[in-house]
Amino acid sequence: MQKNDFVVRFAGEGGQGMVTSSEGLAQAASSVGYNVQTFVTFPSQIMGGPTWAQARISTSPVLSSGDSLDVLVAFNEEAYLAHRDEVSDGGVIIFNEGAFEPEAGGNSFGMRFSELAKQTGNARAENMIVLGALAYLVGMPMQILEDFVRERFTRGRANDEEIISSNIQALGLGHEEAEKSGFTLGELAPPQRPEGEQILINGNEAVSVGAVAAGVNFYVGYPISPATSILLWMERNLTGEGKFVYQASSEIEAINAVFGGGYAGRKAMSATAGPGLSLMGEGLGLAWMAEVPLVIVNVQRGGPSTGLPTKTEQSDLLMAMTPGHGDISMPIIAPGTVEECFYGAVMAFNWAERYQGPVILLSEHMLSERKQNIPKPDLSKLKIEDRLLYTGSNGYNRYDGWELSPMSVPGSPGSYIANGSEHDGMGDTTHLGERHIQMTERRFSKLKLLENESYERENTDASIVIMPWGGSKGPASAAYEQLQADGADLGWYYTMFLNPLPKKMLEELKQKALVIVPELNYLGQLSGILRSQGVKAVSITQYTGLPFKVADLAGRISDRVAEEEREGVTV
Numbered sequence: 001m002q003k004n005d006f007v008v009r010f011a012g013e014g015g016q017g018m019v020t021s022s023e024g025l026a027q028a029a030s031s032v033g034y035n036v037q038t039f040v041t042f043p044s045q046i047m048g049g050p051t052w053a054q055a056r057i058s059t060s061p062v063l064s065s066g067d068s069l070d071v072l073v074a075f076n077e078e079a080y081l082a083h084r085d086e087v088s089d090g091g092v093i094i095f096n097e098g099a100f101e102p103e104a105g106g107n108s109f110g111m112r113f114s115e116l117a118k119q120t121g122n123a124r125a126e127n128m129i130v131l132g133a134l135a136y137l138v139g140m141p142m143q144i145l146e147d148f149v150r151e152r153f154t155r156g157r158a159n160d161e162e163i164i165s166s167n168i169q170a171l172g173l174g175h176e177e178a179e180k181s182g183f184t185l186g187e188l189a190p191p192q193r194p195e196g197e198q199i200l201i202n203g204n205e206a207v208s209v210g211a212v213a214a215g216v217n218f219y220v221g222y223p224i225s226p227a228t229s230i231l232l233w234m235e236r237n238l239t240g241e242g243k244f245v246y247q248a249s250s251e252i253e254a255i256n257a258v259f260g261g262g263y264a265g266r267k268a269m270s271a272t273a274g275p276g277l278s279l280m281g282e283g284l285g286l287a288w289m290a291e292v293p294l295v296i297v298n299v300q301r302g303g304p305s306t307g308l309p310t311k312t313e314q315s316d317l318l319m320a321m322t323p324g325h326g327d328i329s330m331p332i333i334a335p336g337t338v339e340e341c342f343y344g345a346v347m348a349f350n351w352a353e354r355y356q357g358p359v360i361l362l363s364e365h366m367l368s369e370r371k372q373n374i375p376k377p378d379l380s381k382l383k384i385e386d387r388l389l390y391t392g393s394n395g396y397n398r399y400d401g402w403e404l405s406p407m408s409v410p411g412s413p414g415s416y417i418a419n420g421s422e423h424d425g426m427g428d429t430t431h432l433g434e435r436h437i438q439m440t441e442r443r444f445s446k447l448k449l450l451e452n453e454s455y456e457r458e459n460t461d462a463s464i465v466i467m468p469w470g471g472s473k474g475p476a477s478a479a480y481e482q483l484q485a486d487g488a489d490l491g492w493y494y495t496m497f498l499n500p501l502p503k504k505m506l507e508e509l510k511q512k513a514l515v516i517v518p519e520l521n522y523l524g525q526l527s528g529i530l531r532s533q534g535v536k537a538v539s540i541t542q543y544t545g546l547p548f549k550v551a552d553l554a555g556r557i558s559d560r561v562a563e564e565e566r567e568g569v570t571v
Contacts, residue, residue, distance in 0.1 A: 002186060002187050002188070002189040003070075003138060003185065003186045003187065003188050003189060004058060004059045004060065004189050005056070005057070005058045005059070005060075005066075006056070006057045006058070006070050006071075006138050006185070006188055007054065007055070007056045007057075007065075007066035007068065007069050007070050007071075008022075008025065008054065008055055008069065008070060008071040008072075008073065008134060009052055009053070009054045009069050009071070009072050009073065009083060009086070010022055010052060010053050010054075010073045010075070010130070011050075011051070011052035011072065011073065011074055011075065011079035011080075011082065011083050012050075012051065012052075012074065012075025012076050012079045012096075013049065013050070013051060013075065013076060014042055014043065014049050014050075014051040016051070016075050016126075017126060017127040018040070018051050018052060018053040018075070019040050019042075019051075019053045020127050021053065021055075021073070021127040021130055021131065022038050022040065022053035022054060022055040023038055023053075023055075023371050024127060024131060024148065024152075025055045025057070025131055025134065026038050026055045026057070026200065026371050027148060027152075027200055027371075028131075028144050028145050028147075028148035029055075029057045029140075029144070029191075030198065030200045030373040031144070031147070031148060031151075032144050032191050032193075033191030033192065033193030033194070034057045034058065034059065034191045034373075035057070035058045035059070035060060035061050035062045035194065035373060036055065036056065036057050036058075036062065036200070036371070036372065036373055037055075037056045037062040037064075037065055037370060037371070037372045038053065038054060038055050038056075038065070038369075038370055038371040038372070039053070039054045039065035039366065039369075039370060039547070040052070040053040040054070040369045040370075041053075041310065041311060041312075041545070041546065042310050043310060050078060050079065050082065052079065052083065054066065054069075057188070059189050059190075059191060059192045060192070061194075062372070062474075063474040063475065063477050063478040063481075063550075064474045064475045064478050064547070064548075064549075064550050065370075065547065067549045067550050067551050067552075068086055068087065068088040068091070069083070069086050069087045069088060069091055070087075070088060070091050070092070070138075070185055071087075071091060071092050071093070071094065071134060071137060071185070072084065072086070072087050072091070072092075072093045072094070073093075073094045073095075073130050073134075074093060074094070074095045074096065074102075075096045075099065075113070076096065076099050076100060077099070077100035077102075080093065080095060080100065080102055084102075084106075087107075090107070090185070091107065091185070092107050092108065092109070092137060092183045092185065093106060093107060093108035093109075094108070094109060094110075094111060094130065094133060094178075095108055095109075095110050095111075096110070096111070096112070096113050097110025097111055097112045098110075098112050098115075107183065109178075109181035109182075109183060111129065111130075111133060111174070111177045111178075113126040113129055113130065114126060116129045116170070116173045116174065116177065117129055117170060119169075119173060120166040120167075120169040120170045120173070121166050122163065122166035122167065122170065125166055125167050125169075125170035126170075128145075128149070128167045128168075128170035128171050128174065129170050129171075129173055129174040129177075130174060131145055131171060131174065132145065132170065132171035132172060132173065132174025132175040132176075132177075132178070133174040133175065133177055133178035134174075134178075135171070135174075135175055136174075136175045136178035136179050136184075137178055137183060137184060137185045138185050138186070138187065138188040139184070139186065139187030139188055140188050142171060142172070142175060145171050146168050146171065149164055149167045149168055149171070150164055153167065194373070194375070196375050196376065197375070197376040198373045198374065198375060198376060199373065199374060199375075199376045200371055200372070200373050201338060201371070201372070201374060202338065202367075202368065202369055202370055202371050202372070203335070203338050203341040203363055203364075203367030203368045203369070203370055204226075204227070204229045204230050204233070204299070204341075204363075204367075204368045204369075205229075205233060206338050206339070206341035206342040206345070206374070207230060207271070207297055207335075207341045207342070207344070207345045207361065207363060208230050208233040208234060208237070208345075209342060209345075209377075210341065210342035210343060210344065210345030210346045210377075211269055211295070211345045211346075211348075211349065212237070212238065213342075213345075213346055213377070213379055213382055213384075214267065214345060214346045214348075214349035214350065214382075214384055215267045215349065215384060215386075216238065216267045216268075216269050216295075216349065217238075217242055217243050217244065217266050217267055218243075218244050218258065218261035218262075218266035218267065218268040218269070219231075219234040219238055219244070219245045219246075219258075219268070219269050219270065220244075220245075220246045220247075220248050220253075220254045220257040220258050220261070220268075220270055221234070221247065221248065221254055221270045221271050221272070222247065222248045222249070222250055222251050222253070222254050222270075222272065222276065223247070224251070224272055224273045224275065224276050225273060225301065225309045225310055226273060226299045226301055226309075226310065226365045226368045226369065227271040227272050227273050227276075227297060227298075227299040227368070229368070230271040230297060230299075231247060231271060235247070244261070244266075250279065251270075251272055251275075251276035251277075251279040251280050252279050252280070252282075252283065254270045254272070254276075254280070255270060255279075255280040255283030255284065255287075255296070256283050256286075257270075258270045258294045258296075259283055259286060259287050259290075259292055259294060261294070262287065262292040262293045262294040262352075263290070263292050263410070263418050264409065264410055265387075265407075265409035265410070267293075267295075267349055267352075267353070268293075268294045268295070269294065269295040269296070269297070269349075270294075270295075270296055270297070271296070271297035271298075271299065272296065272297070272298055272299075273298065273299050273300065273301050273309070274298065274300060274301060274303045274304075274307070274315075274316050274319070275303075275305070275306070276298075277296070277298045277316060277319060277320065277323060277360075278319070278323075280296060280323065281319075281323040281324045281325075282324055282325075284296065284323045284324050284328075284330065284358050284360075285323070285324025285325065285326065285328060285420075286324075286420045287357060287358040288324065288328050288330065288357055288358055288443065289419070289420050289421075289422075289443075290418035290419060290420060290427075291356045291357050291398075291399070291407075291418075291443070291446075292356070292357065292358070292418060293352035293353050293356055293357060293358070293359075293387060294352060294358050294359075295345075295348045295349055295352050295358070295359050295360075295361060296358065296359075296360050296361070297345075297348075297360075297361045297363060298316055298320060298360055298361070298362050298363065299363045299364065299365060299367075299368045300312070300313055300314055300315065300316045300362065300363065300364045300365065300470075301313060301364075301365050302315070302543075302545050303315055303316070308545045310365070311365060311545030311546070312364050312365035312366035312471065312520065312545060312546065312547060313364070313365070313520050313521060313543065313545065314364060314469070314470050314471070314472065314519050314520040314521050314525070315520070315521035315522070315523070315525065315543070316362065317332070317334075317362065317469075317498070317521075317525040317526060317529070318523070318525050318528075318529075320332050320360045320362050321499055321529070323360075327440055327444075329444065329447060329499060329500075330358060330359070330360055330499065331351050331352075331355065331357070331358075331359045331360070331447065331450055331499055331500070332359075332360050332362050332498045332499040333347055333348050333351070333359065333360075333361050333362065333496055333497055333498070334361075334362040334363075334469055334470040334496050334498050335361070335363060335367065335470070335496050336468070336469065336470055336471060336472070336473030336474070336494065336496055337367075337372070337374075337471075337473060337474065338367060338370055338371075338372040338374055339372075339374040339375070340496050341363060341367055342374075342377055343377075344361055344363075344496055345361060346382060346384070347453075347496075347497075348360075348361040349384075349385075350383070350384065350385040351450055353385045353386055353387040354385050354449050354450065355404065355446040355447065355449045355450055356387060356388075356404060356407060356446065357443075357446065362470065362498070363470075363471075364470055364471045364520075366471045366547050367470075367471045387407050388404065388405075388406045388407065389406055389407060389408070389409065390405075390406035390407060390408040390412070390413065390414035391406070391413075392413060392414060393413050393414075394413050394414065394415065396408060396413070396414035396415070396416065397416075397424075397425030397426050398414070398416035398425065398426065398427055399416070399423060399424070399425045399426070399427060399439065399442070400425030401425075401442070402438065402441055402442045402445055403442070403445065403446075404446055404449065422435060422436050422439060423435070423439065447500050448500075450497070450500050451500050451501075451502065451503040452502065452503060452504075453495065453497040453502050454495065454497075454502070455493065455494065455495035455497070455502045455504075455505040456492065456493065456494040456495065457491070457492060457493050457494075457505070457508070458491060458492040459484075459489075459490065459491040459492060460491055460508065461491070462489050462490050462491035462512075463512060463513040463514070464489075464490055464491070464512065464513055464514045464515075464516065464561055464564060465490060465491035465492060465493050465509075465512050465514075465515055465516070466479075466480050466490060466491070466492055466493070466515075466516050466517075466518070466557060467492075467493040467494060467509070467515050467516070467517050467526075467530075467537075468494060468517065468518045468519070469494075469496075469498060469517070469519060469526050470496075470519075470520075471520075471547065472518045472519055472520060472547070472548055473494055474547075475518070475547055475548040475549070475550050475553055476518045476548070476553060477492075477494075478550040479518075479548075479550050479551075479553040479554035479557060480492050482550065482551075482554045483554055483557060483558060488558065488561065490557075490561070491512070493505060493508070493509065493515070498526070499529075501533075506533060506535070509530065509535045509537075510533075510534050510535055512535070512536065513536065513564070513568075514536055514537075514538065514560075514561075514564050515527070515530060515535055515536065515537040515538075516537075516538060516539075516540060516557055516560055516561075517530070517537055517538065517539045517540070518539070518540045518542075518548060518553055518557070519539055519540075519541060520541070520542050520543060520547070520548070521541060521543060522541060522543050523541075524538070524539030524541055525539075526539070527539040538560065540553065540556050540557065540560065
């Protein structure tokens, strides 16, 4: 029987190659036209600790990393005990024979990973042993993996052919060992190659590429999980004349540096996580007050404090909206997919330039590390916005009036003071109440320039709708499809533009009897914001450090709908 979907999890200790295995399988499958998605979670220490990585391969678009496992590859007993219950009926466990022995009677077989790898002369080929076994279990043509090995290890080095040969031999040994086991999961259906060219990329890479497409030319950052790879990407790729990248000594230095870059006319950016965003709060308040464009990427992780630095969560929304003291409403774009990470980065710069102020791109750990195939963006179709520049003579009042005004670049006519104190039209400090009223209303009125962005909607006649945000979009979408198939009368709303929300979307949400918001936090942060704007909203929350499982989420949504219907009958 052909399988259209296949989920495998590699679990063990950090440093044993779990991420390499999952990403290698995903890369090989996507190269021939399968849809793929990976997920990885690991502890915060550099080496060791319980780590697992997952790959899902499908003939149709992948919305989530998968609820249950077709195959569990357990490198040690701790991994076996932790993950065995997630293997589906009919699934298989491959265990590292010699490291431990699982209980008798299960669908499992052992392979001596390291010994088999050593037979090839390449002790590091354990992951290829495992991939060869997986290919047998799902009937994946070995040619797919062999072509992947040749492409990956052809690097123009003297020993390339030796490395390629040992890895292909390892694939064959793993295939033979799996064949001896007597297990099979059926044949993976042939791929249905998506239209157009696809690329395999993770969320942090997509953010970085999107920023470059938008014109970023000034990047200052400080390393912090899970945003560090954005800094590393910029150090490698944002090079050449007119480009500047620097690793700061703290997040405070980083925010003040990108403020200076934005003031000087550069498209400036930094990336951080929750603790770093806290430190950037005062600098973001300065950028809001002085009306200086810049972009801050916040890759959310579990909190508060150090919290869960390598786990996922959606608990920084409230802080992102008001990161500094006083009256602030920070524009926020929260991508929900790897593809949206690219377009969200482009739009973050467009927003910053359009309304002349700071913008936060609110990503998450689950997106940052996730590898997924997406359509290759057509850069020729992007609309890139630049700030309105002052072209007059001196005597310019930068902050005069209640509306957006042109910006002057230092060294050109129209000098002004980018002041963090309340100021008059020129930027000079003032404590006059009427000036504070004028400038406060000016700063907030500019948000109207951001209110007309796009949003998704389906079955808009339904009185109860689902509205996820960020990385919960995928599991929520799969749950919605499942509930629709079961006959539930539910609607769907979604946008990555969270603050301000699309004006028309907000008007429609206010007419609904109930808006259900799946989100990964304790407080139900987005539903609280929606209620403050006149929407009857409730959250379905989870704060385990892991994404929603589709079946669990569908069940909780169904229960909440039933509760609402009972309350309606009672009334």
